[in-house]
């Protein structure tokens with residue numbers, strides 16, 4: 379796999395558009411603004427006021443329909459920052475128009491929709507598709523993957539992860555789609571813990587079996603789960619557990635702990651590696667403001683730069699729809715186990 383986000387910049391001029399001008403769009407718009415060689419040529423939101431506000435702030439024409447944007451400004455890249463149930467509909471139109479597309483997580487709100495995107499992408503191998511699982515660009519996660527891959531720490535025994543976050547009623551009232559399964563696909567698993575499930579599989583190996591429980595314990599007025607516990611069996615024999623909730627009293631840093639034969643690795647903000655021989659090493663996760671909330675992490679810019687930098691490469695982007703759908707498939711199995 380490629381991907382290093384090492385700040386080489388993009389080749390030539392790349393025109394970009396953002397579809398969906400809500401909360402996360404600010405991170406994408408600022409990344410485009412900062413990226414040498416990238417130029418914002420349009421923004422789109424079905425809510426004209428949000429589209430117009432983004433257009434004014436970032437200096438680009440606005441549209442209320444993404445097909446009009448595609449036909450009018452013909453961007454090289456589109457960032458899809460819509461609610462989950464709109465990801466694939468918009469992305470397939472981009473693919474049909476031959477426009478590279480970077481889609482916010484999750485790939486889709488259902489596995490069927492993810493498969494529709496995978497098929498559309500397969501039919502257009504000339505068009506790049508990326509999924510925004512930016513935590514794979516975290517310095518800490520990459521260091522852990524390199525350390526485990528080196529074999530120096532011995533076989534991996536297992537791991538655990540805790541996603542203890544707080545989402546108050548205002549979070550769902552401001553964006554009702556977040557609290558409705560038919561639009562979001564679910565709650566804490568598909569919206570928040572998906573990053574951590576993706577990392578657990580990326581770090582510990584392909585998941586061969588998943589068992590889990592998801593339920594609603596703290597939230598009212600929504601039909602999504604707010605709390606989940608998951609058990610993963612990885613290829614190679616490691617097992618891991620993930621506990622996730624948005625009913626925590628505060629937002630705590632995500633904690634990932636991995637145990638190998640000769641070390642314990644803990645990511646909680648920074649990475650600490652405690653070796654069996656007593657050595658302790660730490661690796662800092664650089665904290666930079668990207669215009670988003672702190673708990674989104676700081677690696678959006680790295681992923682976006684890498685996507686742009688590799689646009690003209692012949693091979694697909696390394697986190698494409700099939701790769702991005704891995705965590706969605708795990709989550710879908712847990713939802714089915716609960717029915």
Ligand SMILES: NC(=O)c1ccc[n+]([C@@H]2O[C@H](COP(=O)([O-])OP(=O)(O)OC[C@H]3O[C@@H](n4cnc5c(N)ncnc54)[C@H](O)[C@@H]3O)[C@@H](O)[C@H]2O)c1
Nearest residue numbers: 398399400401402423424425459460461464482483553674
């Ligand atoms: N990677 C991350 O860490 C991260 C963080 C936050 C959000 N997200 C993801 O980003 C996406 C957007 O989340 P958000 O919190 O910004 O949502 P939001 O509701 O704040 O913004 C979505 C916007 O899309 C608009 N929209 C809806 N359908 C549209 C369509 N067909 N065409 C154009 N615009 C449309 C809405 O009017 C809204 O303004 C979600 O997939 C979410 O999971 C990812």
